[in-house]
Amino acid sequence: MNTTHILQHALQLANAATIEALVNLYRTAIHQFGFSHFIVTGLPSQSQRFENLVLERFWPEDWMSHYLSRDYIRRDPVAIASLVHSGPFTWREASRRASEFSSAGDRIMREAADAGLKDGVCVPIPVRNALAGCISLAGEAPITRKDALAPVNVLSLTFASRLQLLVAHRSTKGLTLSNREREVLTWVAEGKTAWEISQILGISNSTVNKHIAGAMRKTGSVTRTQAVAKALTAMEIAG
Template sequence: MAFFWNSRRVAGSSLLENASMGIENATFDFLDRIRTQDDPKVILEELLAQSSALGFQHFMITGLPLPMEELAPLVMLNAWPQEWYSRYTQSNYFAVDGVAQWSLRTTRPYRWDEVPAEYRENDAAKRVMAEAKSFGFRDGYVVPMYSPRHWQTAVAFASDQALALSPRDLGALQIMGVFAAESVRRLLTPRRDLPPVLSPRERDCLTWAARGKSSWDISVILGIGHQTVRGYFATIRHKLDVTTMAQAVAESIRRGEIRP
């Protein structure tokens, strides 16, 4: 079952309202608010509030369809205009949308203009993009999420204007999107709580990573080797069944391994 945005009210404290806190504090405030949330509609409104503050009026959290699969049954949260959503899903635009197709081929978050030309410059992809612009989709940011074994999802943000955002802004949006996606996936496909899997040292490393510290910074803070920290990161990703550190942060907070 997908949850759709159908209200003019935007819930939650926006990043702009929390600017004095710094973007990291605003991000962890968001994570703390939805960590125990059991209503997907509230998660939708909270994420829309935060993404809107950065200029993204639309977003979708969805599974990524394989060839011959339809997109609509995989959509978990949808804050797209209903007319565009209906046209996109009924016409199977995912199959020819270069921005969407690139999400099947990369694990790295990307801006729309970073999609290789071979995916977005063909006639079909151009037609989809031209139609999208008429609905206020001019710029966007996509966060693919993969497990090495069993799932693939994406959070796709869209804006009605070209945005100039810092890497820090996009990093905050990535963590919030990943955390929201994992929270909704947990609600839609409940699973039994698992015992902690990370060691105390792995939690230390991940806690500092969640606060924006590099592996080198963490090695200095904890007094251990740089390669040791990188080894901990690899082990953490394996234990949590994720491929990026942003996913590891979101999943570990959701599981209670570290606190926001």
């Protein structure tokens, strides 16, 4: 991707009108570098919960649940490195430095690789009400050469800036789920799987997951359970 294309993508990101459009544009842009997943988050202090600081993600569900249940954020080499770096860095660099002090970081990185997040790049960003923040990007075999870090940095910083503006705007407007998102979340609250919901509603499994992802995005949730809880609190679905 040459400089002109990078600037074009950055301009599109800066002018995205919705979070959904912004995420789709960002995914397209980073795919050119081999990244298939990303997470945008603040890094918690001792008194903060990590899941409450996640702004947006396109991350494997099983890995996210595993990561949260073990509170890996406190020992993750990439997260720790984000606290001291001012510019983009590779996962390998963070892992290499962490291995000098503890084996815990090596284990986390191996488990991430098993989940399909084999290599990546992290871009430190400022996040409101957080100690620090970052965008972590990953894939099976992404391009992590030094000459690729600069364009990924530009795209990610533009994405993060626009995302936080749109999230702030959304919070002032309140929560509004679509009818289908409410319907799907209601069944999630009943304990149904995506496949079971697809059979009940007569839609595809991927469509169910799309509506769940939309509801999670609108509620600012990290997990499906959190999305259900927030929808219940906002009286978007009945308990």
